[in-house]
Amino acid sequence: MGPPAKSAPIIIVGAGIFGLSTALHLARRGYTNVTVFDKQPYDRTGYSYLEGCDAASADLNKIIRSAYGSQTEYQELTFEAIEAWKRWNDELASGTDLPPGMTTKDRVFINCGNLSMADGDMLPEFEKATIRTMEECGHRDTQLVTTDARHIEIAKSKGMNFAMDPFQRQTRGRANVGVLDSSGGVAIADKACRMALHKARRAGVRFILDPTAGAFVSLVRNASGRVSGIVTKDEKYHNAHLTLMACGGWTPSLLPALDGLCEATAGSVVMYKIPKASPLWHRFAPENFPTWMWKMRDGAEGGLYGFPRDEHGHVKIGYRGTKYTNPCPQADGVERSVPVTRWTEGDKLTQIPAQAMRVIRRFVDEYLPELAHEGIDVALTRVCWYTDSFDNHFVVDRVPDTEGLFVATGGSGHAFKYLPNIGNWVVDVIEGVDLNRAAIRAWKWRHLGDNMPSNVLMEGKKGARALGNVVLATGTVSKGNRAML
Numbered sequence: 001m002g003p004p005a006k007s008a009p010i011i012i013v014g015a016g017i018f019g020l021s022t023a024l025h026l027a028r029r030g031y032t033n034v035t036v037f038d039k040q041p042y043d044r045t046g047y048s049y050l051e052g053c054d055a056a057s058a059d060l061n062k063i064i065r066s067a068y069g070s071q072t073e074y075q076e077l078t079f080e081a082i083e084a085w086k087r088w089n090d091e092l093a094s095g096t097d098l099p100p101g102m103t104t105k106d107r108v109f110i111n112c113g114n115l116s117m118a119d120g121d122m123l124p125e126f127e128k129a130t131i132r133t134m135e136e137c138g139h140r141d142t143q144l145v146t147t148d149a150r151h152i153e154i155a156k157s158k159g160m161n162f163a164m165d166p167f168q169r170q171t172r173g174r175a176n177v178g179v180l181d182s183s184g185g186v187a188i189a190d191k192a193c194r195m196a197l198h199k200a201r202r203a204g205v206r207f208i209l210d211p212t213a214g215a216f217v218s219l220v221r222n223a224s225g226r227v228s229g230i231v232t233k234d235e236k237y238h239n240a241h242l243t244l245m246a247c248g249g250w251t252p253s254l255l256p257a258l259d260g261l262c263e264a265t266a267g268s269v270v271m272y273k274i275p276k277a278s279p280l281w282h283r284f285a286p287e288n289f290p291t292w293m294w295k296m297r298d299g300a301e302g303g304l305y306g307f308p309r310d311e312h313g314h315v316k317i318g319y320r321g322t323k324y325t326n327p328c329p330q331a332d333g334v335e336r337s338v339p340v341t342r343w344t345e346g347d348k349l350t351q352i353p354a355q356a357m358r359v360i361r362r363f364v365d366e367y368l369p370e371l372a373h374e375g376i377d378v379a380l381t382r383v384c385w386y387t388d389s390f391d392n393h394f395v396v397d398r399v400p401d402t403e404g405l406f407v408a409t410g411g412s413g414h415a416f417k418y419l420p421n422i423g424n425w426v427v428d429v430i431e432g433v434d435l436n437r438a439a440i441r442a443w444k445w446r447h448l449g450d451n452m453p454s455n456v457l458m459e460g461k462k463g464a465r466a467l468g469n470v471v472l473a474t475g476t477v478s479k480g481n482r483a484m485l
């Protein structure tokens with residue numbers, strides 16, 4: 001199948017980062033009949049978790065880092081993205097075409113750096129590989145080791161010294177071993193999605209964002225088995241020459257062909273809220289505090305990451321040390337993990353697992369004792385759904401043996417940063433342009449075969465990570481902050 005005609009009807013299901021970015025880049029390449037469906041009324045809710053959005057992309061903030069060990073395909077993709085993030089900031093500052101509700105003061109990317117911390121005295125292999133690879137690829141002195149005197153001077157010259165020891169480890173007499181990715185920082189996730197939505201609309205994309213009219217129910221196939229469109233919850237049929245499924249954590253249960261390749265897994269998130277009058281307001285501002293990761297690849301007792309405060313004072317910390325699942329029997333009898341959140345219809349999940357809370361609290365006690373000194377406790381928790389592939393690579397390809405159907409998913413915890421540019425690559429895949437690039441090869445439809453998976457998928461209801469077998473935290477929401485819910 002060659003590339004679709006520029007006027008051919010194209011449907012994208014899902015307005016998370018994969019759907020938004022693909023829609024934007026399809027329109028930029030001259031496709032004139034692109035429609036995005038989503039069950040979330042994002043025009044009303046503005047991609048805010050607090051307003052009932054539970055997609056991975058609908059969030060306060062996300063980490064942007066180009067540090068990727070030896071994985072140059074993602075490293076270079078991030079540098080490409082960062083250039084685009086800066087252009088988006090410039091567009092906002094210019095005020096020429098502001099998205100609804102945003103001002104010239106808004107930014108979607110803040111270059112506050114991302115500090116990756118180790119527990120002991122040694123840099124982990126991943127960080128060492130990043131430093132080597134960056135040097136080889138011409139990105140010298142972007143990665144700054146916290147214990148290296150020359151690097152500390154470079155951090156000072158970049159105005160990023162605050163990010164070399166944000167937890168004041170040295171003054172507390174503790175080890176402070178880590179690497180600051182000075183190219184990275186924080187994406188303001190909800191605003192960035194709103195901006196992408198606005199840009200795509202301006203470029204001519206149609207959006208149906210509605211719990212009924214926008215909710216995908218099923219694919220429609222013609223007599224030869226080719227996918228010819230979708231049916232939505234209002235029982236309407238929508239014709240398409242090409243349908244792209246980009247439903248994040250919901251994709252594996254909507255597209256059973258992904259069995260064994262992708263699975264929805266839960267991450268655990270807590271938010272503290274710093275009052276504006278607190279002395280910590282200034283300390284945790286993104287001008288003074290980086291995004292950070294702690295023991296990210298060290299299993300259940302590590303896997304933490306966090307952010308400077310947002311404009312409302314939220315300081316968010318996430319736990320990824322255990323990837324929880326929610327296996328549910330599907331119509332075909334197979335158990336697939338389906339996202340469940342505070343906002344799910346019917347049975348909801350309002351607490352994070354106790355294990356996640358314990359690891360977060362232990363870290364906060366040791367690294368951020370000033371929160372307790374100021375009487376600031378967890379204000380809100382969130383279970384947030386990733387779409388993991390078995391090897392942590394994205395999945396961007398046509399669905400085998402199903403003409404007319406593509407998929408863009410498998411974000412595996414690291415796709416948000418590519419909101420401005422991933423769609424350009426997805427369109428290349430759709431058009432068959434330069435498919436031999438390393439990233440595109442990594443994203444191809446694939447099978448585990450004899451390889452060792454990075455993520456073990458589909459362990460089912462009996463698995464130790466299934467939420468039904470996991471103790472949940474209780475009493476995590478402090479009384480004073482209940483109003484936030």
Ligand SMILES: Cc1cc2nc3c(=O)[nH]c(=O)nc-3n(C[C@H](O)[C@H](O)[C@H](O)COP(=O)(O)OP(=O)(O)OC[C@H]3O[C@@H](n4cnc5c(N)ncnc54)[C@H](O)[C@@H]3O)c2cc1C
Nearest residue numbers: 014016017018039056057063216248384411414415416417
């Ligand atoms: C807790 C957490 C932290 C993360 N941190 C980072 C980070 O720091 N940096 C980073 O780069 N990445 C991060 N990621 C990963 C990143 O957020 C994801 O890879 C990315 O947002 C996935 O986008 P998506 O478009 O695949 O899915 P989603 O954002 O989940 O969007 C899917 C969309 O599909 C819609 N949908 C689902 N079912 C239907 C249906 N039946 N009909 C219509 N619409 C439907 C949903 O409403 C949703 O809008 C994180 C992810 C999580 C969960």
